[in-house]
Amino acid sequence: MSQTQTEPEIRKGLVGVVADTTAISKVNPETNSLLYRGYPVQELAARCTFEEVAYLLWHGELPTPAELAALEDAGRGQRALAREVRAAVDLVPTTAHPMDVLRTAVSVIGATDPAVDDASREGNLAKSVRLLAQIPAVVAYDQRRRRGQDLVEARPDLGYVENFLHMTFGEVPDPVVVDAFRVSLILYAEHSFNASTFTARVITSTLSDLYSAVVGAIGALKGPLHGGANEAVMHVFDEIGTAEDAEAWLDTALAEKRRIMGFGHRVYKHGDSRVPTMKAALDTLVAHYDRPDLAALYDNLERAMVARKNIQPNLDYPSGPAYHLMGFDTATFTPLFVAARNTGWTAHIMEQLAANSLIRPLSAYSGPAERHLPQR
Ligand code: ACO
Numbered sequence: 001m002s003q004t005q006t007e008p009e010i011r012k013g014l015v016g017v018v019a020d021t022t023a024i025s026k027v028n029p030e031t032n033s034l035l036y037r038g039y040p041v042q043e044l045a046a047r048c049t050f051e052e053v054a055y056l057l058w059h060g061e062l063p064t065p066a067e068l069a070a071l072e073d074a075g076r077g078q079r080a081l082a083r084e085v086r087a088a089v090d091l092v093p094t095t096a097h098p099m100d101v102l103r104t105a106v107s108v109i110g111a112t113d114p115a116v117d118d119a120s121r122e123g124n125l126a127k128s129v130r131l132l133a134q135i136p137a138v139v140a141y142d143q144r145r146r147r148g149q150d151l152v153e154a155r156p157d158l159g160y161v162e163n164f165l166h167m168t169f170g171e172v173p174d175p176v177v178v179d180a181f182r183v184s185l186i187l188y189a190e191h192s193f194n195a196s197t198f199t200a201r202v203i204t205s206t207l208s209d210l211y212s213a214v215v216g217a218i219g220a221l222k223g224p225l226h227g228g229a230n231e232a233v234m235h236v237f238d239e240i241g242t243a244e245d246a247e248a249w250l251d252t253a254l255a256e257k258r259r260i261m262g263f264g265h266r267v268y269k270h271g272d273s274r275v276p277t278m279k280a281a282l283d284t285l286v287a288h289y290d291r292p293d294l295a296a297l298y299d300n301l302e303r304a305m306v307a308r309k310n311i312q313p314n315l316d317y318p319s320g321p322a323y324h325l326m327g328f329d330t331a332t333f334t335p336l337f338v339a340a341r342n343t344g345w346t347a348h349i350m351e352q353l354a355a356n357s358l359i360r361p362l363s364a365y366s367g368p369a370e371r372h373l374p375q376r
Pocket of ligand 1: 013224225226227229258259260261262263264265266267309311314315316
């Protein structure tokens with residue numbers, strides 16, 4: 001007698017699956033729009049500081065001047081690299097990828113926090129501010145030690161973005177550069193249930209601590225299909241060489257069935273809402289550093305990719321060359337993404353905890369039928 005069984009519907013990659021609600025951001029692929037707590041990201045990028053956006057993501061509203069000053073003060077006092085964290089960074093060889101260094105450092109930041117398991121909202125807000133302040137110190141120090149340069153002490157008199165650049169380069173660059181960096185951090189800050197944010201929510205759903213969730217999220221972001229793409233874009237540019245070679249390079253790469261880094265998106269199919277704002281920031285950098293050659297390569301590759309595949313660039317496409325022009329090492333690009341996205345991750349961690357349910361999907365077994373060990 002044959003039995004009819006209903007096959008479970010499997011959505012590989014969870015494509016199209018709505019896993020939960022969130023009040024933090026709304027991605028609308030139909031209108032190519034992205035809202036943080038209701039505000040279009042373009043408006044935030046035009047008018048807000050990065051700390052204002054962090055506050056908005058965590059609290060749901062923009063800060064009053066007093067609330068912003070309190071956040072800035074709290075962060076300013078924690079900008080110096082803690083002794084244990086510096087020691088941990090020094091232990092990791094410079095042959096390791098900066099994302100591995102950052103993942104290790106965040107783990108140590110967590111392990112040395114006596115309040116690591118305080119899961120109250122206040123406790124998690126304090127940890128979020130700590131990470132906001134500490135991650136730039138790790139990223140900046142790691143890039144410097146790779147270049148054989150000494151650590152640069154934090155400057156409490158500087159704003160968040162200026163201090164980040166000061167700790168990396170030993171000076172505050174031109175306001176054009178500072179502003180482009182601020183814009184990139186705001187655009188990278190949050191993007192609903194992307195792979196790294198979902199990772200953070202899965203870890204949080206077990207009632208693990210905030211640092212563990214961020215460490216897991218860093219691991220997810222490292223991959224080239226996600227945050228690692230901004231670094232990969234720069235490798236592609238290096239491989240192509242000049243603007244004139246872009247089309248031929250693309251034809252060969254597509255014939256070899258290669259993924260073209262910085263193009264395509266799981267949610268946006270007609271263009272990434274953040275690209276025009278980041279492209280405008282890149283254009284100011286191209287003008288500032290007088291690099292029309294880089295702009296031409298960018299345009300030629302994009303034009304050819306859209307013509308061949310009708311696949312649009314994502315945020316990593318303009319941000320990769322922008323970070324290159326700012327002077328960051330290519331391997332530092334994804335840690336910069338962490339410095340920004342950490343704000344979104346921590347907002348999601350707090351949201352997950354506020355209405356938690358263990359995240360535990362089912363699987364459809366596809367292995368051998370039940371069998372038994374042979375008699376011995
Ligand atoms: N280069 C070449 N072909 C691509 C690309 C690309 N960048 N992106 C999608 N495609 C093609 C696929 O080969 C596939 O073609 P097929 O149907 O003929 O096999 C089709 O488009 C659909 O691709 P999927 O992988 O199924 O689409 P998915 O939604 O899963 O992919 C992803 C999204 C992973 C981002 C993909 O576009 C990609 O690999 N891009 C390159 C990596 C990248 O830039 N990542 C950054 C993401 S955004 C961010 O993190 C800020």
